Amino acid sequence: MNRPTPVGELRREGRQLRILRLTPWYYHDQVDAWPVEYDSMGGMQIQITRLSRTLAAHGVRQLVVTAGFPGLPRYHRDRDGLTIRVARAPIPPIRSELTCLVGLIPAWFAATLTACLGIRRWKPDLVHVHADGSMWPLLLAPLAARTVGAPYVLTLHCSCLAGYLSDAGRLRQRLAAAAERIAIRRAAQVITLTEGTGRLVAEALDTGDERFTVVPDFLDTETKPAGTGRFDFAGWAAAAPGRPVIGFVGRIAHEKGWQHLVPLARRLRDLRPRFLVVGDGPQRHRLAEAIHDHGLTDDFLITGFIPNTDVPDALAVMSTALVPSAYEELGGAALEALIAGTPVAAFGVGGLLTTVGELCPQMLVPAGDLDALEAKVREIAADPRHFADLAAAARPAIEERYGTPAAVRELTAVYRRALHPGSGRDRA
Incomplete structure (x- = not known):
């Protein structure tokens, strides 16, 4: 029986592991207001924030590149080992009921890919891309990894191949599915939130390889009602x-x-x-x-x-x-x-x-x-x-x-397999 290595023990060249985390969505909890046209905050944002902070507490250095909205600092040091960078190319303020601002995610894609040219000097060990069902994070994954010279891990928060249907139209759905196939095939490791999604994606690609791992969103099971919020x-x-x-x-x-x-x-x-x-x-x-x-x-x-x-x-x-x-x-x-x-x-x-x-x-x-x-x-x-x-x-x-310890153990194993291909799947 192999036990997953604690995240803090995953080191490269004698230093802490460095993760470049790329996601269009992130929970900026230092603000009191959230402009809905830039992002109507949901579970994916909260999960990625919890994940990033938990790994930082376990000694993993991370740079998160996300879209953000006006008023946020371009760089924000969230805590030791965790820096948030807002990347977004200029776009006209045209609202959409389906995608918040028209062009928001393509603007993040362009700005993030450009930012990777400078980030490669940071020498990240891994790139972790969070895909939301649209094609832009999926297209970014192999391009960003190649730019910074590191393998990438892909998390499918939504999967077109597993049945996710957006409101964006059939053509964009087909493009997103094609991008998902490419991104999965080139990823060092692929994370799905449920076994069902992993199974459907593997069937769609006609593969049963060991790169798929289920790592559910981990939940806050400790916070209790406090009655001290903004609303009674x-x-x-x-x-x-x-x-x-x-x-x-x-x-x-x-x-x-x-x-x-x-x-x-x-x-x-x-x-x-x-x-x-x-x-x-x-x-x-x-x-x-x-x-x-x-x-x-x-x-x-x-x-x-x-x-x-x-x-x-x-x-x-x-x-x-x-x-x-x-x-x-x-x-x-x-x-x-x-x-x-x-x-x-x-x-x-x-x-x-x-x-x-x-x-x-x-x-x-x-x-x-x-x-x-x-x-x-x-x-x-x-x-x-x-x-x-x-x-x-x-x-x-x-x-x-869905508690934090189980998710950290599984994610540690994923990172280790991405860094050391062929090391096999941990069994706990």
């Missing part, structure tokens, strides 16, 4: 005693299924629920218009951007956390709800079939079935103690599978 969620809930709170946490974008919220609210009027929408997104104005047009303004609260540390306070007041997504690679919001002891009502799509499906299958309904989603919310409202007990029972497994 407990006070808001207490102002309407006896009314269930149905919550939604995430980006207000098409793939997250916000379109189901107003129809569901109309169907559930006999329960007199209040809807708590935590997050922001490029289609927030469309949700607000639908709420107004159907006379539901008094039943909805849309918080907009809040710091991630305030999310447990929001989850704590929810009777049910809705996850009506058209696609989820992992479903971090659902897992965080279960950690908080909040029952979930979710469509069984993507990674949710693996995560919630294995932990609490009673909380999933068929994808896109609004009748079944309504029935599940009513079932939870009729027996809240039972479903809260199911959520509480899932917590130990979530801590074991």
Whole structure:
């Protein structure tokens, strides 16, 4: 039995390991406001920030090159061993409901590739690229690695080859799939968030090689509701005693299924629920218009951007956390709800079939079935103690599978195999 080497022991030429991390999305938690046209912050941003800080604490030096937005410093020293660099070529301020600003990610691609010419003097040992389902990070991966002279690790936060469908159109979808094939074939190691994605990608490429590893997003299982955030969620809930709170946490974008919220609210009027929408997104104005047009303004609260540390306070007041997504690679919001002891009502799509499906299958309904989603919310409202007990029972497994120690061990093994090809897969 081989045990993975601690990250801090992965050294090159007698010095700390150096990782160049390339991602269009990152959680800049030093700000109090988040311009939605540049990025409606979601789970991928939070995960990459947690990952970067955890590795820095384990002695890995990292330079993160990300898109960012106006007002952020070009360079930011987050902590010892972790520097954030904002790279973005100038673009006109043309908004899009699908991609925030038109051209934002291509602008990051161009600026990052140019920046790599200077970064190669830093001599990174590895490049770690985080792909979000668009073609630009996938195209960047082999080019950046070649520029700095280091192998690259690729994380597929969303995979076109595994079924992720964006709203960008069929042509761009085909281009992204082609870029994903190239990026995977040239990567030293490939990370997927679930076994299902890894299996589908391997089948699409007709390969079963050892370069694929499952490393799920790791979750914050320690933060508890503090009641010290910018919004008094407990006070808001207490102002309407006896009314269930149905919550939604995430980006207000098409793939997250916000379109189901107003129809569901109309169907559930006999329960007199209040809807708590935590997050922001490029289609927030469309949700607000639908709420107004159907006379539901008094039943909805849309918080907009809040710091991630305030999310447990929001989850704590929810009777049910809705996850009506058209696609989820992992479903971090659902897992965080279960950690908080909040029952979930979710469509069984993507990674949710693996995560919630294995932990609490009673909380999933068929994808896109609004009748079944309504029935599940009513079932939870009729027996809240039972479903809260199911959520509480899932917590130990979530801590074991998605806690920081397990993810660090797996990621350490991935980096070691990327640095030493042919060293074999660790078994723990």
